[in-house]
Amino acid sequence: MSHKRRSNLPAAVVGASRGSSPIAANLKPAARRAARSRLTIMARRVKADGFKQVIEVLEPPASVRSQTKKANELILPPAVERALESLDLRKDRRLSVLQKLVGSSDSRAMWQDLGRAVSGTGDRWVYDVISVVERASDLPKKLPPYVLLSSAEAHDVAQKFRRRYTEIVRLHNKYGLNFRVLDAGGRTRDLSSILQEYADAVVRALEGPRLVAKRGKSHREVLFMLRLATYLKAMHGSRKTTLPLSRIVAAAANGVFETNYTSSDVTHILKRRRSPSPVTRPLELGSSA
DSSP: OOOOOOOSOHHHHHHHHHHOOOOHTOHHHHHHHHHHHHHHHHHHHHHHHHHHHHHHHSOOHHHHHHHHHHHHSSSOHHHHHHHHHEEEEEEEOOHHHHHHHHHHHEEEEEEEEHHHHHHTTHHHHHHHHHHHHHHOOOOSSSOOOOGGOOHHHHHHHHHHHHHHHHHHHHHHHTTTTTEEOTTTTTTTHHHHHHHHHHHHHHHHHSSSOOOHHHHHHSHHHHHHHHHHHHHHHHTTHHHHSSOOOHHHHHHHHHHOOOOOOOOHHHHHHHHHHHHHTTSSOOTTOOOOO
């Protein structure tokens, strides 16, 4: 049995090519060939345009694909949705913390980043994130004045403290005042060792990393960012996934404080944390420094 090859061209073109259409019947051979050629070109264009439209439907333009990807990034991970429902049902105090962290497109993107960077099995990672945000937010109502000192001011205060401490050490040694005392843990210790621990702690606080914001309310926000960055890096640990730290911290700070920090702002803040000065060395009793 022979099978005729089916043409993909419109019937008018097929008819014109075979001389069987009403139009072709009234044309001379030369005109018929010209008409057939024009109709063939038109049919090919229609066919090509049709395929193009199908391709556009199946494969949307780059701009549409970009918008779709961006919309998907704004969807909260299922683990966060479940946490919201669970905390709401139990009237858990942590609900208010989580609600601050899901109210904007940046915060929802933050959860997507965290899901890729620190999530493990189950939903535990969501509660871990809530916990570190709570801890970072647990700031004193009034920051101690030494926290607000500039690097130069803090260094000057540390030097004054060292001079006074050296005088105390001199008097301590001269008059044999190395008493044994009972510390808070119930241990009997030399007074000299307690004094040295105290001195070391003071100098570390004064000459350690400084807050870098301008004086004012923003110091609390900067302190929150520094603490949260430390906690998140500990959560991330040695995982091979990338942790977009600045973007996450900016979104969290904006949710908690209703601010508008960018990831660039946070990167600048984290980079300007000054390393402890070489002056921050253990203070030894009897030192003449």
